[in-house]
Amino acid sequence: MQRIGRIDRRLNPENEARIIADHPEQKELRSKVVYWNFLPPEDLDVLLHLYQLVSHKTLRISKTFGIEGKKLLTEKDDYEALRNFNETYEGTTTLIEDMHLEYQRILKEHPELVDRLKMLPGRVFTGKEHPSKNAQAVFFCYRIPRPDYSLAGDEDEHPWTEEAGETKWYLYALASEAIYEEPAEIVDIIRSTPETPRVCRIEKQTLTDIRKKVEKHIKNTYLKRVQAPVVIQPKLKAWMELAER
Incomplete structure (x- = not known):
C-alpha cells in the first residue's frame, strides 16, 4: 500500500527506462499502475477518522487552490459528489436538494402544472x-x-x-x-x-x-x-x- 506521491515517483520516466533496459521482459508491465481507494470499516473509522480527515483536506485544498473541473484523482472522481455527501452526512441540504424541494412545493401549490408540463412541446x-x-x-x-x-x-x-x-x-x-x-x-x-x-x-x-x-x-x-x-x-x-x- 503506497501513498499517491510514491506512485508518482515510481513512474519517473528515467527510472522506468533504466528498469526496462535491465529487465526487458517487464516492458509490458511497466508504466502501468492499478490503484484502489478504500476506507476502513465503520468501527475502525471511529478510531482513525480517516474519511473526515481526507474529505476535509480535499475541501480545504479546493477552497485554497481550486480543483480543476471539480475532479479529484481521475475524471470519474466527482468532487461535487463528495461535497454533497458531506452535507448529507452532516445534516444540511445541498443546493440541488433545495431546488428539488422547491420544485415539489410548486407542484403541490399548483397541481395543474403536472398535466401542463406533460403537454408542452420540446x-x-x-x-x-x-x-x-x-x-x-x-x-x-x-x-x-x-x-x-x-x-x-x-x-x-x-x-x-x-x-x-x-x-x-x-x-x-x-x-x-x-x-x-x-x-x-x-x-x-x-x-x-x-x-x-x-x-x-x-x-x-x-x-x-x-x-x-x-x-x-x-x-x-x-x-x-x-x-x-x-x-x-x-x-x-x-x-x-x-x-x-
Missing part, C-alpha cells in the same frame, strides 16, 4: 425581465445523452440515449459573453412565479446566434470531456430570455 421558449438593471441574458436547459448501460449494443458498445442522459443548465450573459453552468449562479436569475410577466425584447436572430454559441460551448467542453460520438447532440428542452429592465 424547445419551450419564454422570457421575463432580468432581475438586475441593465443586464441581459439567455437561459438554456439541455438534456445531453449518455451511454445507456441497460441496453446492449454492437461490439460491447452501448447506445447513447436521452433517457440515460443528464440535464444541464447554461446562462449566457450578453454583456460579457460569459457562459455560466453552476445552478447556484443561475437559479435566482430565472426563478419565476405564475404572476411573473412574460417579456421578450431580444431580437430573434440574436437569440439564434446565442443558442449556437452555447451549443458550440457544450460540444467543446462537456461532450468532448465525455468523448461523445460526433453524432451526439445536446437536446434543447427550454430556454428563456432575460430582457433588460
Whole structure:
C-alpha cells in the first residue's frame, strides 16, 4: 500500500527506462499502475477518522487552490459528489436538494402544472425581465445523452440515449459573453412565479446566434470531456430570455 506521491515517483520516466533496459521482459508491465481507494470499516473509522480527515483536506485544498473541473484523482472522481455527501452526512441540504424541494412545493401549490408540463412541446421558449438593471441574458436547459448501460449494443458498445442522459443548465450573459453552468449562479436569475410577466425584447436572430454559441460551448467542453460520438447532440428542452429592465 503506497501513498499517491510514491506512485508518482515510481513512474519517473528515467527510472522506468533504466528498469526496462535491465529487465526487458517487464516492458509490458511497466508504466502501468492499478490503484484502489478504500476506507476502513465503520468501527475502525471511529478510531482513525480517516474519511473526515481526507474529505476535509480535499475541501480545504479546493477552497485554497481550486480543483480543476471539480475532479479529484481521475475524471470519474466527482468532487461535487463528495461535497454533497458531506452535507448529507452532516445534516444540511445541498443546493440541488433545495431546488428539488422547491420544485415539489410548486407542484403541490399548483397541481395543474403536472398535466401542463406533460403537454408542452420540446424547445419551450419564454422570457421575463432580468432581475438586475441593465443586464441581459439567455437561459438554456439541455438534456445531453449518455451511454445507456441497460441496453446492449454492437461490439460491447452501448447506445447513447436521452433517457440515460443528464440535464444541464447554461446562462449566457450578453454583456460579457460569459457562459455560466453552476445552478447556484443561475437559479435566482430565472426563478419565476405564475404572476411573473412574460417579456421578450431580444431580437430573434440574436437569440439564434446565442443558442449556437452555447451549443458550440457544450460540444467543446462537456461532450468532448465525455468523448461523445460526433453524432451526439445536446437536446434543447427550454430556454428563456432575460430582457433588460
